[in-house]
Amino acid sequence: MDVVDAELRLGSPSEERTKAEKVRIIACGAIAREVLAIRQANGLDHIDLVCLPAIWHAHPQKIAPGVEQAIAEARAEGFSRIFVGYADCGTGGLLDKVCEREGVERIAGPHCYSFFVGNDAFAAKDDDVTSFFLTDFLARQFRGFVIEPLGLDRYPQLKEMYFGNYEKLVYLSQVEDEALQQKAKEAADYLGLTYEYRFTGYGDLTGELLKAR
Template sequence: MNHFESKVRPAKPEGERTPPEKLRVIACGAIAREVLAIRDANGLDHIDLQCLPAIWHAHPEKIAPGVEQAIGEARAEGFSRIFVGYADCGTGGLLDKVCEREGVERIAGPHCYSFFAGNEAFAAKDDDVTSFFLTDFLARQFRSFVIEPLGLDRHPQLKEMYFGNYRKVVYLSQIEDEALQQKAKEAADYLGLAYEYRFTGYGDLTGELLRAR
């Protein structure tokens, strides 16, 4: 092979595309199943998922500093493309400040209930002010993420203090699963609230991850 030939690279077959650059998605552990399901269903093999502790759902003050640290670690690992798999999630705008400072984007919306339902649809539901929401994750983990953190297992009399102003439990389901629906009904019964089921699928989350290509 002469010098000229060694410099020539064969053309890519027609229709073959360069794989997209790896994307680090830094997400709440409470939506890990959903992110992976969307990734696999849509061939988003370039997504590299890092989950932060799902229990931060109950401690939103930890989210912004935790995400900021994870962004720094991702860049140290060589990721130039980063997407934050959180909505505001109770940070009171602090997560947005981190995203602006770091030059990254996050999932649009105030919280996961909103983006699963669809942010526009969720905002249009006036009666949801008195609703307590469950997702698939929270239906599975109701004891670990609601009962125990609030101390209801030790002090059941606190239920009235925490939930006295709620009228119903609304289960926003990502997959149609009878066992999860039963768990959600049991959660509503435990809280002494009416029960409503809404199948949402993945809502706006799919579009957000596709947009983050």
């Protein structure tokens, strides 16, 4: 499995002994920066982060089996405390079945847009049904994670098919960065959508990670 370790592990005896004290976070690569930032800001040194491919954002059928395999690998490495750094993320409940079967918890919510806004606040806002969302990650990786997977670089006429029913692009930013805001504006222009900026910070993600002790 193609996973990216988010910290260097030397495999020393002392490190092996501390694994029982750590929490293995198995997360989507699209939120790796945010998890690491929260870990550093809150002194969560017990978090051991492994990320699965962010491109699964476009292939949600891979998430549940990928997480299940990563859980098995974590236990084989000696981790008994495991937390899943995904919301449902388009798995249609299949990830919840894996979590229930394996006895682990995941980030609450339907997707990262919701937990970055705050799940309660996102659910209460009913005028976003025609909004297309970007996060910091997607603003950085708009071409690789939106344009190319949808084939818009090869068949630009598909933009109307995919985005014709959207009215605005909403950039949900985790950090205030003018360069990312410019990228998000360019994405909105590319799709022919009205641009809206909302700073969310890390939303519910901080609380979820603070619980993973």
